[in-house]
Amino acid sequence: xxxxxxxxxxxxxxxxxxxxxxxxxxxxxxxxxxxxxxxxxxxxxxxxxxxxxxxxxxxxxxxxxxxxxxxxxxxxxxxxxxxxxxxxxxxxxxxxxxxxxxxxxxxxxxxxxxxxxxxxxxxxxxxxxxxxxxxxxxxxxxxxxxxxxxxxxxxxxxxxxxxxxxxxxxxxxxxxxxxxxxxxxxxxxxxxxxxxxxxxxxxxxxxxxxxxxxxxxxxxxxxxxxxxxxxxxxxxxxxxxxxxxxxxxxxxxxxxxxxxxxxxxxxxxxxxxxxxxxxxxxxxxxxxxxxxxxxxxxxxxxxxxxxxxxxxxxxxxxxxxxxxxxxxxxxxxxxxxxxxxxxxxxxxxxxxxxxxxxxxxxxxxxxxxxxxxxxxxxxxxxxxxxxxxxxxxxxxxxxxxxxxxxxxxxxxxxxxxxxxxxxxxxxx
Numbered sequence: 001x002x003x004x005x006x007x008x009x010x011x012x013x014x015x016x017x018x019x020x021x022x023x024x025x026x027x028x029x030x031x032x033x034x035x036x037x038x039x040x041x042x043x044x045x046x047x048x049x050x051x052x053x054x055x056x057x058x059x060x061x062x063x064x065x066x067x068x069x070x071x072x073x074x075x076x077x078x079x080x081x082x083x084x085x086x087x088x089x090x091x092x093x094x095x096x097x098x099x100x101x102x103x104x105x106x107x108x109x110x111x112x113x114x115x116x117x118x119x120x121x122x123x124x125x126x127x128x129x130x131x132x133x134x135x136x137x138x139x140x141x142x143x144x145x146x147x148x149x150x151x152x153x154x155x156x157x158x159x160x161x162x163x164x165x166x167x168x169x170x171x172x173x174x175x176x177x178x179x180x181x182x183x184x185x186x187x188x189x190x191x192x193x194x195x196x197x198x199x200x201x202x203x204x205x206x207x208x209x210x211x212x213x214x215x216x217x218x219x220x221x222x223x224x225x226x227x228x229x230x231x232x233x234x235x236x237x238x239x240x241x242x243x244x245x246x247x248x249x250x251x252x253x254x255x256x257x258x259x260x261x262x263x264x265x266x267x268x269x270x271x272x273x274x275x276x277x278x279x280x281x282x283x284x285x286x287x288x289x290x291x292x293x294x295x296x297x298x299x300x301x302x303x304x305x306x307x308x309x310x311x312x313x314x315x316x317x318x319x320x321x322x323x324x325x326x327x328x329x330x331x332x333x334x335x336x337x338x339x340x341x342x343x344x345x346x347x348x349x350x351x352x353x354x355x356x357x358x359x360x361x362x363x364x365x366x367x368x369x370x371x372x373x374x375x376x377x378x379x380x381x382x383x384x385x386x387x388x389x390x391x392x393x394x395x396x397x398x399x400x401x402x403x404x405x406x407x408x409x410x411x412x413x414x415x416x417x418x419x420x421x422x423x424x425x426x427x428x
Contacts, residue, residue, distance in 0.1 A: 010116075010124030020326055021313060025156070026109060029129050032152045036144065038105040038131055043088040045111065049078035054294055055087035057262025060203070066114040081113035085130040086263070086288065086304055087295070093134050094297030103135030109309075123310060131285075132304035134292075139236050142267045142287060143243035145303055149271050149283050150249060156312070157321040161282055163249065164270045166226070166257035167237040168205075171265070171290070173228045178204060180223040188218045208256045224255045233266060240267055263288040267303065275318050282315065283307035327381030328358040329425045331403075333373045334388050337362060343388045346398060346418050353422035358382060378403055384425055400425070 007013055014022060033040070049069050056063050068081040082088055085108055098104050109129050118124060131148060133141045146163065153161050168174060181204050189197060193215065196207045208219055229237070244251055251269075259268045268286030285305025292300040330350070334343050347357045358380055360373050377385045387399035396415050402408035413421045 010118035028155050033107045036148050038107045041106045041108050043092050046079050047082050047088050049080040051087050066116050068113045083114045089132045090291050099135045105133050107131045127309040128306045130306040134302045135300050137301040139239035142240045161271050161273050163251040164254040164257050165251045166254050166268050168265050169229045169233040177225040177228040184222055191218050205258045209258050226255055263291040265289050328356045330357045330384040330386050331377035331380050331382040332359040332386045334360050339388055346415050349418035350422050353419045355422050355425045
């Protein structure tokens with residue numbers, strides 16, 4: 001017998017009934033995106049490796065350690081399984097001239113890949129929902145994308161998610177802050193760990209995001225980027241804060257919030273929680289006004305966020321929030337397999353009228369008794385059972401039995417005219 005094959009470590013199957021929770025979550029996402037006027041975009045899972053090297057930055061953790069990269073055996077191209085969604089969306093916008101007639105509000109859902117140690121909420125294949133607002137430079141859109149997160153938490157019924165906010169300014173301001181930061185950290189090299197010393201001259205801003213307790217005092221005393229802001233950056237950030245204040249959205253300004261990709265500028269933010277242990281970020285993002293130009297396109301502002309679906313579903317489960325599980329409107333009880341042609345004609349008519357119907361299927365031991373079929377009908381969550389018994393079929397009818405309303409009575413409906421009574425089966 002051949003060896004049994006298994007999924008790759010950190011790349012998980014999503015099976016029923018868990019897959020139904022994913023469906024319910026994705027439906028909520030689509031509803032929120034529609035409310036804000038965002039349109040869906042789907043980009044390839046495999047992209048050219050230089051897209052991420054140029055877009056994310058050569059000295060980021062993702063590019064240095066985590067990307068699944070390989071060489072195409074046919075032509076030698078360097079390819080990578082996408083580790084995040086923003087770079088691919090901006091690449092697509094440039095390639096297809098999406099911004100020729102103005103800004104675009106986009107969203108996506110799909111798998112991403114990073115080679116890291118699997119742990120709770122962090123997997124090698126994980127799934128993201130992301131939004132990208134391209135071509136809009138004003139602080140009003142910064143507030144809009146942040147508030148989309150709030151709307152999603154409310155729609156899902158999630159609580160205890162806090163907003164942290166910072167600004168990274170514009171490139172000249174970051175350069176001035178970088179010089180001050182390096183000079184400061186060089187005076188404290190004895191406290192820096194190996195990772196921080198490695199980053200000191202390549203990506204010192206990431207040192208501020210360290211989780212090493214021994215470095216916290218040094219980091220707290222480091223020069224703050226917010227103190228190096230010019231008038232334009234400060235005005236932009238103040239306007240974002242004012243917009244959030246106007247709609248009653250609390251936030252904490254966190255000067256150490258820098259995010260992990262080099263493309264960020266000005267507004268950055270994270271939605272965080274204490275309920276997921278050390279992996280407390282549920283959703284994060286920010287502005288990336290220079291990304292399009294770095295990828296070979298015309299200068300174009302942009303802002304967006306990404307959230308980890310596995311992490312949000314974990315949080316929903318912890319808080320006891322039930323994601324709506326899809327259940328059929330009706331379950332077809334079929335005592336005699338010979339009646340299946342009549343059953344299917346009726347059921348297909350109901351489905352065409354928008355009714356979801358699950359038809360009982362015979363098992364290895366045959367069709368099963370009426371009692372066992374009704375048990376399965378009840379377990380399916382269906383609101384009605386459609387009973388295609390011999391007596392009903394002989395009279396050209398089907399019995400409709402309510403399963404969730406004890407006060408409702410069983411009725412007989414015409415077998416050949418399902419569209420006439422389909423609306424009674426559809427749940428609101």
